[in-house]
Amino acid sequence: MEVEVRGVERYWNPILETLPPLKLKAYQFKKFKRIIAWAYEKSKLYRSIYDKAGFKPEHLKKWDDISKVPIVEKEDYLTAQAKEPWPYGDSLCVPLEKVTTYHQTSGITGQPVYQPETWQDWEWWSETWAFALWAHGFRNNDRVLIPFGYNVYMASWAGHYASEKIGCEVVPGGILNTEERILKMRELGVTSFMATPSYALNMAEVCRNNLGMDPREMGIKKILCSGEPGASVPNIKKRIEEVWNTKVYDQVSATEVGGWAYECASQPEGLHVNEAFFLVELVDVDTREPIEELNVPGKIVITAFDQYAQPCIRFDTKDISMWGKPCDCGRTFRILKDGIHGRVDHITKIKGVLFNPVSVEDVVRSTPELGDEYEIIVKKEREVDEVTLRVELAPDVSIPEDEIKRKLSRQLRLKTNLSFNLELLPPHTLPRPEVKVKRFKDYRI
Ligand SMILES: [Zn+2]
Structure with a gap:
């Protein structure tokens, strides 16, 4: 030091x-x-x-x-x-x-x-x-x-x-x-x-x-x-x-x-x-x-x-x-x-709840079983907002995926008051950014 x-x-x-x-x-x-x-x-x-x-x-x-x-x-x-x-x-x-x-x-x-x-x-x-x-x-x-x-x-x-x-x-x-x-x-x-x-x-x-x-x-x-x-x-x-x-x-x-x-x-x-x-x-x-x-x-x-x-x-x-x-x-x-x-322009309402994408990053980074890349996708399905988190697993994770999903879901609800659809992806699936990256994709508009 x-x-x-x-x-x-x-x-x-x-x-x-x-x-x-x-x-x-x-x-x-x-x-x-x-x-x-x-x-x-x-x-x-x-x-x-x-x-x-x-x-x-x-x-x-x-x-x-x-x-x-x-x-x-x-x-x-x-x-x-x-x-x-x-x-x-x-x-x-x-x-x-x-x-x-x-x-x-x-x-x-x-x-x-x-x-x-x-x-x-x-x-x-x-x-x-x-x-x-x-x-x-x-x-x-x-x-x-x-x-x-x-x-x-x-x-x-x-x-x-x-x-x-x-x-x-x-x-x-x-x-x-x-x-x-x-x-x-x-x-x-x-x-x-x-x-x-x-x-x-x-x-x-x-x-x-x-x-x-x-x-x-x-x-x-x-x-x-x-x-x-x-x-x-x-x-x-x-x-x-x-x-x-x-x-x-x-x-x-x-x-x-x-x-x-x-x-x-x-x-x-x-x-x-x-x-x-x-x-x-x-x-x-x-x-x-x-x-x-x-x-x-x-x-x-x-x-x-x-x-x-x-x-x-x-x-x-x-x-x-x-x-x-x-x-x-x-x-x-x-x-x-x-x-x-x-x-301000990234903070939006999902299912009537005010949502800031940075709170999801906070959860992802504090979960050791997850890798570094993720994306958040918001869509409207039959007039209802649907929010999905696609996130890579860390390499060599031995814990069952269902268990990771349960833990992640709980943390996300705590931080955002929202229920997420979760997709756990193999490591190195998502593109790697060199500069600024768009991880929040809102397709409702
Ligand atoms: Zn100081």
């Missing part, structure tokens, strides 16, 4: 990460007003939304006035980017010559959002990730593999630049396949890597089954997980930590927003919001009223204080979380308990 880091060495930015709450709030309000003024002056997108709502930057006199600023959604970006000049239309706030990098959202839920950055924006992006890496314990004696194809998506680049920034030695995993990546890790004595929770499990499986190597003996000291909810859910984290015999740290990032939340080495079963760079608000899903109480789920609305090419102000992420109690690591940044719980 690694030596615990104490004192200011614990923080990437010892001043900002430990600002007393009132000072932090004053700092945030100042930065909030600055980005609002910038967007109102430079962005046709924001100006038209604000004018339509009758909002002007000078209306921001006190903290509570923030709730008067209209919330924007992904669709607002898409509408603005559909205008001339292509590809950024009304969303770009700087001359095109100032744009130095291009990224885009994954487009899993439709048309992608194009993301321009100035060099200043891009420096800021890697800084947001540096806070996370440092809090996870990454230092200049780490050799880090980035096992993703470097392309138009953000995560591999941000992880790469931030690792370099804090002094790690970066091994770009680029176009290597999973087996080649693992062999490269062993060859070089890599100490850590970054992955989605699914891919971290997939890599362990390939390591064991295809290469005959034990992932627990690879000497991996930590894994940064990002890109999917899960690494803050205790059973999911535990499963990844066990298969790699390591520590897993969660980090949340979104292309339109930045790397805005991270887990610290104290692992408080939640994530610190980087409140020096972002204003994170939790609002009621229906009424959009602010939620300040602990343990009350709400939707996350984010402002990035320092994105200038394409500002992100009161952006509706559609992610769900809740505030948790403060962490003992000394950071004053607030905690989002269990990280991201899922997305």
Whole structure:
């Protein structure tokens, strides 16, 4: 195990990460007003939304006035980017010559959002990730593999630049396949890597089954997980930590927003919001009223204080979380308990019961007789909702399938209040994802 880091060495930015709450709030309000003024002056997108709502930057006199600023959604970006000049239309706030990098959202839920950055924006992006890496314990004696194809998506680049920034030695995993990546890790004595929770499990499986190597003996000291909810859910984290015999740290990032939340080495079963760079608000899903109480789920609305090419102000992420109690690591940044719980558009009603697919993942990961891959299928049969869980068995399971089904059924009912049809599949039947995976398939619409 690694030596615990104490004192200011614990923080990437010892001043900002430990600002007393009132000072932090004053700092945030100042930065909030600055980005609002910038967007109102430079962005046709924001100006038209604000004018339509009758909002002007000078209306921001006190903290509570923030709730008067209209919330924007992904669709607002898409509408603005559909205008001339292509590809950024009304969303770009700087001359095109100032744009130095291009990224885009994954487009899993439709048309992608194009993301321009100035060099200043891009420096800021890697800084947001540096806070996370440092809090996870990454230092200049780490050799880090980035096992993703470097392309138009953000995560591999941000992880790469931030690792370099804090002094790690970066091994770009680029176009290597999973087996080649693992062999490269062993060859070089890599100490850590970054992955989605699914891919971290997939890599362990390939390591064991295809290469005959034990992932627990690879000497991996930590894994940064990002890109999917899960690494803050205790059973999911535990499963990844066990298969790699390591520590897993969660980090949340979104292309339109930045790397805005991270887990610290104290692992408080939640994530610190980087409140020096972002204003994170939790609002009621229906009424959009602010939620300040602990343990009350709400939707996350984010402002990035320092994105200038394409500002992100009161952006509706559609992610769900809740505030948790403060962490003992000394950071004053607030905690989002269990990280991201899922997305509003994935939470649906089945047989009249509110259902979040992440709760099924929690059950699957806490059942040792089950493998890592599964899918949830919802259909309508004779006007009645039917929900099926298809899940792979772990290799060499000796317990009868009926017994596993009984146990699984009980756990699912406890967590979701629903009865599932269960299909237990042989190991390695379902496809293995490298990046984001669609495990929830709702065929009712
Ligand atoms: Zn902490």
